[in-house]
Amino acid sequence: MGKMTIDGRLVEFTDEKNVLSVIRKAGIDIPTLCYVSELxxxxxxxxxxxxDERGKTFASCSEVPRDGMVIYTNTPRLRKYRKMILELLLAAHDRDCTTCVVSGSCHLLELAQRVGVNHVRFRNTRELQPLDDSSPSILRNPNKCILCGDCVRMCTDIQGINAIDFAYRGTDALVTPAFNRKLTETGCVGCGQCRIVCPTGAITVVSDIEPVMEALADPQTIVVAQIAPAVRLALGDKFGMPKGENVMGRIVSIMHRMGFDEIYDTTYGADLTVLEESKELLEHVSSGKGVPLFTSCCPAWVQHCEKKYPDLAKYISTCRSPMQMFGAVIREYFRDPEHNAGKKLVNVAIMPCTAKKGEILRPESRTRGIQDVDYVITTEELSSIIEQSGIVFDKVEIESADVPFGIGSGSGMIFGITGGVTEAVMRRLQRGHDRAAMRAITESGVRGMEG
Ligand code: SF4
Ligand code: SF4
Structure with a gap:
């Protein structure tokens, strides 16, 4: 605990881990590129x-707050310094902003405008690097990388994967997989967390928007979509709806207007998974195969287990994920000429996670040699399709998902949250299904991050 003077005002601090946090607590939004509080x-x-008051400069993210400190955050010298840093970063960066996928949300561009960089005096001397488009989920463009290291720390500190790191020195420095390999030759699981923290367009999501739009425009094609439970909350957030509001009805309405023929709820697929996985758990226990039984719903987790802990892979459920179970059901349903009207099916899944783009390509994601789900569209891609369509999100009428697969139980719905699959399986295996028994499972603490 202590007090420091920031730009002439006394500010108290308690357990803030660095001076930057105290500055932000004082209501000053100091610019940063490589600081992510959880990393x-x-x-x-x-x-x-x-x-400081003696003119000494230091990075506020790396300094522990001390009682009595006097600091300034916005002096002419600091403004010049920040402008120069951004100019140098931009100089070593591929600046085709007009066509860059993240140009509307690029943090680097936003900061450059904020500190007033209006021209770059230096030449880009970095050698042009090839793109890494090996992953079905993530596209790496090293020419846009500013070496902030956020992706490296996310992949290592939080995800525990360590697929990418710094290599080479000086102007040759790169963030890349070891030995400059492709992402698919590493332990990368396609989780997309590196993309979330990247402040530039150096890591982006592989887009499947174009083929889906083409299918929507083709009169000889039936386009069917399933929507995962988590999407209906995240998308509302993106369009400024109140936090936690379920916007499934609006999504269904907009997608119908865009030309999707049938829209179903992946909760139905989750219910199928609960039935299968509960049965498999009982088999594991009774046959002596052993527990735990790990859920197979998250393809990033499945890949991580297969690549890093192959001896544990036998404990992963052999059930398909809800998306894949449902994808197979949809494919089968529309094989019937009564349902397909002689048209070709394009089977789309709207999912919250980039790793799902890789899951549909796995060999076990096919039935009779045909890939069950054709394309995965992430929540963010859906949001950009909606923006492109011009349909105003909060002006549409609410519609229900289509029958016969538009329904699902509460157990299927909680798949979208941590511990939800376990709780759903416990509910299924519970002998009595009275309210008290169900509440006891909910209150057992199996859902959520604690423990
Ligand atoms: S997608 Fe996930 S595993 Fe792959 S590099 Fe990014 S953070 Fe690491
Ligand atoms: S890829 Fe993005 S997050 Fe990673 S070091 Fe480069 S700019 Fe930073």
Missing amino acids: STYGSCRLCTVE
Whole structure:
């Protein structure tokens, strides 16, 4: 605990881990590129540099707050310094902003505009690097990388995968998989977390928007979509709806207007998974195969287990994920000429996770040699399709998902949250299904992150 003076005002601090946090607590939004509060501190971009009363400058993210400190966050010297840093970063960056996928949300561009960079005096001397498009989920463009290290720390500190790291030195420095391999030759599981923290277009999601739009425009094609439970909350957030509001009815309405023929709820597939997985758990226990039985719903987790802990892979459920079970059901249903009207089926899944794009390509995701789900569209891709369509999100009428697969139980719905699959299986295996028994499972703490 203590007090420090920030830009002439006394500010108290308690357990803030660095001076930057105290500055932000004081209501000053100091720019940063490489600081992500849940990751380890790296201090490479130096944008958060501040000045003390003796004129000494230091990166505020890497300094522990001390009682009596006097600091300045916005002196002419600091403004010049920040502008120069951004100019240098931009100089070593592929600046085709007009066609860059993230140009509307690029943090680097936003900061450059904020500190007033209006031209770049330096030439880009970095050698042009090839794109890494090996992953079905993530596209890497090293020419847009500013070496902030956020993706490296996310992949290592939080995900525990370690697929990418810094390589080479000086102007040759790169963030890349070991030995400059392709992402698919590493332990990368396609989770997309590196993309979430990347402040530029150096890591983006592989887009499947174009083929889906083409299918929608083709009169000889039936386009069927299933929507995962988590999407209906995340998309509302994106369009400024109140936090936690279920916007499934609006999504269904908009997608119908865009030309999707049938729209179903993946909760139905989750219910199928609960039935199968509960049966498999009982078999594991009674046949002596052993427990635990790990869920197979998350393809990133399945890949991680297969690649890093192959001896545990026998404990992964052999059931398909809800998306894949449902994908097979949809494929089968529309094989019937009564349902397909002689048209070709394009089977789309709207999912919250980039790893799902890889899951549909796995050999076990096929039936009779045919891939069950054709395309995975992420929540973010759906949001950009909706924006492109011009349909105003909060002006549409609410519609229900289509029958016969538009229904699902509460157990299927909670698949979207941590511990939800376990709770759903416990509910299924519970002898009595009275309210008290169900409540006891909910209150057992199996759902959520605790423990
Ligand atoms: S997609 Fe996930 S596993 Fe792959 S590099 Fe990014 S964070 Fe690491
Ligand atoms: S890829 Fe993105 S997050 Fe990773 S170091 Fe480069 S700019 Fe930073």
